[in-house]
Amino acid sequence: xxxxxxGHMNYWLFIILMMTGFYIVVARGNFVKKIVGLNxxxxxxxxxxxxxxxxAGGTAPIYPIDLNVDPSVTYSNPLPHVLILTAIVVGxxxxxxxxxxIIRIREAYDTIEEEDILEIxxxxxxxxxxxxxxxxxxxx
Amino acid sequence: MRHHLILRVITKLIVxxxxxxxxxxxxxxxxxxxxxxxxxxxxxxxxxxxxxxxGLRKVKKVLPPWLIHKLTALGVLxxxxxxxxxxxxxxxxxxxxxxxxYPKDGQHYGILAVEIGVGVAVAAVMIAxxxxxxxxxPRINDExx
Amino acid sequence: xxxxxxxxxxAMLVSTAFAILQMRRLFGVVMMAGVFSLxxxxxxxxxxxxxxxFTEAAVGAGISTVLMLGTMALTSRDEKLPRxxxxxxxxxxxxxxAVLIYGTLDMPDFGSANSAAQTHVAADYLERTxxxxxxxxxxxxxxxxxxxxxxxxxxxxxxxxxxAVLVLIGGLARRKDDEEETH
Numbered sequence: 001x002x003x004x005x006x007g008h009m010n011y012w013l014f015i016i017l018m019m020t021g022f023y024i025v026v027a028r029g030n031f032v033k034k035i036v037g038l039n040x041x042x043x044x045x046x047x048x049x050x051x052x053x054x055x056a057g058g059t060a061p062i063y064p065i066d067l068n069v070d071p072s073v074t075y076s077n078p079l080p081h082v083l084i085l086t087a088i089v090v091g092x093x094x095x096x097x098x099x100x101x102i103i104r105i106r107e108a109y110d111t112i113e114e115e116d117i118l119e120i121x122x123x124x125x126x127x128x129x130x131x132x133x134x135x136x137x138x139x140x
Numbered sequence: 141m142r143h144h145l146i147l148r149v150i151t152k153l154i155v156x157x158x159x160x161x162x163x164x165x166x167x168x169x170x171x172x173x174x175x176x177x178x179x180x181x182x183x184x185x186x187x188x189x190x191x192x193x194x195g196l197r198k199v200k201k202v203l204p205p206w207l208i209h210k211l212t213a214l215g216v217l218x219x220x221x222x223x224x225x226x227x228x229x230x231x232x233x234x235x236x237x238x239x240x241x242y243p244k245d246g247q248h249y250g251i252l253a254v255e256i257g258v259g260v261a262v263a264a265v266m267i268a269x270x271x272x273x274x275x276x277x278p279r280i281n282d283e284x285x
Numbered sequence: 286x287x288x289x290x291x292x293x294x295x296a297m298l299v300s301t302a303f304a305i306l307q308m309r310r311l312f313g314v315v316m317m318a319g320v321f322s323l324x325x326x327x328x329x330x331x332x333x334x335x336x337x338x339f340t341e342a343a344v345g346a347g348i349s350t351v352l353m354l355g356t357m358a359l360t361s362r363d364e365k366l367p368r369x370x371x372x373x374x375x376x377x378x379x380x381x382x383a384v385l386i387y388g389t390l391d392m393p394d395f396g397s398a399n400s401a402a403q404t405h406v407a408a409d410y411l412e413r414t415x416x417x418x419x420x421x422x423x424x425x426x427x428x429x430x431x432x433x434x435x436x437x438x439x440x441x442x443x444x445x446x447x448x449a450v451l452v453l454i455g456g457l458a459r460r461k462d463d464e465e466e467t468h
């Protein structure tokens with residue numbers, strides 16, 4: 001029982017971090033904070049994935065420079081590292097794009113809070129319904 | 141930033157070692173942790189530091205925006221070009237063994253060329269995104285932070 | 286000793302995440318995000334992922350922080366107080382967390398050497414890399430040679446992001462009275 005908890009504790013700790021990032025995305029209205037929460041979620045997913053590839057007693061998967069491979073040394077799994085390298089760079093690309101969109105939203109609505117933008121959109125929709133309703137004789 | 145003398149002196153001293161370190165990481169990616177992505181990001185970070193402290197106009201004189209936009213495409217072209225070269229020798233796309241007389245040397249040359257393409261593309265992309273963000277007039281004054 | 290270092294790093298990561306949740310000044314939030322990236326780079330080193338730690342430290346604490354500060358200078362400085370209740374988000378988060386924890390119950394133990402992830406393809410790559418390529422860094426060899434096609438896709442994705450950002454905010458800001466005249 002104790003070994004089971006110790007063996008799986010790393011997964012559960014990273015899931016706690018993931019849920020913190022997820023909560024920031026869902027519960028906070030400011031767009032910049034949502035992007036920061038998304039980054040927290042993303043980084044904890046990377047940690048989860050890399051902890052799958054760790055071998056106890058292993059070392060980083062880089063051979064000595066003259067390529068004399070010592071058969072008694074265990075190396076950690078290099079494949080998750082490659083996948084996560086790609087994922088980190090793709091993540092920064094999407095973060096840059098999200099931030100550019102926030103700048104344009106601010107120029108269009110003059111605010112970056114989700115509730116304020118919802119109110120502005122609803123007011124615009126009500127005005128449009130009123131205008132089109134009067135053109136059709138009172139029915140929108 | 142005209143009155144921040146310490147920042148300007150330190151930046152002048154530290155930006156050349158940053159660029160040198162980026163080149164070191166690029167070419168030692170085969171033998172130690174590193175490679176194209178890390179080198180490109182470190183190079184861009186050095187240029188961005190220079191741009192923050194000395195102003196956008198000075199850093200645009202060093203690397204003008206039209207050159208950066210062309211370098212982003214050049215990086216992707218180098219990578220794709222290395223792949224297409226092996227198509228001309230009747231082998232699969234991105235098969236590096238045709239680039240030299242021994243397949244092992246071919247792998248070395250192929251990995252080197254591909255990492256250079258990646259480094260150039262990533263550095264140019266990060267600098268281009270920084271130029272786009274920094275060119276807009278800010279809404280918060282320097283003293284109000 | 287290993288477990289102790291990991292636990293200390295994890296405690297600092299969780300406290301940073303909670304500080305980001307509570308803070309309302311966006312400048313502090315962005316700085317804490319940079320701290321989070323650096324701490325996670327340390328955690329990657331203890332998990333033997335040195336290439337990933339390098340990339341995460343450079344990208345997360347360098348480029349990401351600069352871009353977020355640039356966005357902050359163009360938008361706003363503080364977050365408004367949240368008005369809606371947070372019962373539904375907490376419920377959603379707890380249900381998702383419970384389902385994820387249930388999913389990890391039959392995963393292999395941390396650090397086991399004969400789990401399914403370590404035995405088939407990875408052992409093959411570790412053995413073949415010195416003979417096929419002669420490159421000591423196995424991660425670079427896999428990234429550039431064995432899985433070179435995926436890396437090509439990644440470079441194209443980064444290029445596309447640059448184009449998209451340039452399309453969105455490449456030109457100068459249009460003045461508001463220009464827009465009102467054309468309506």
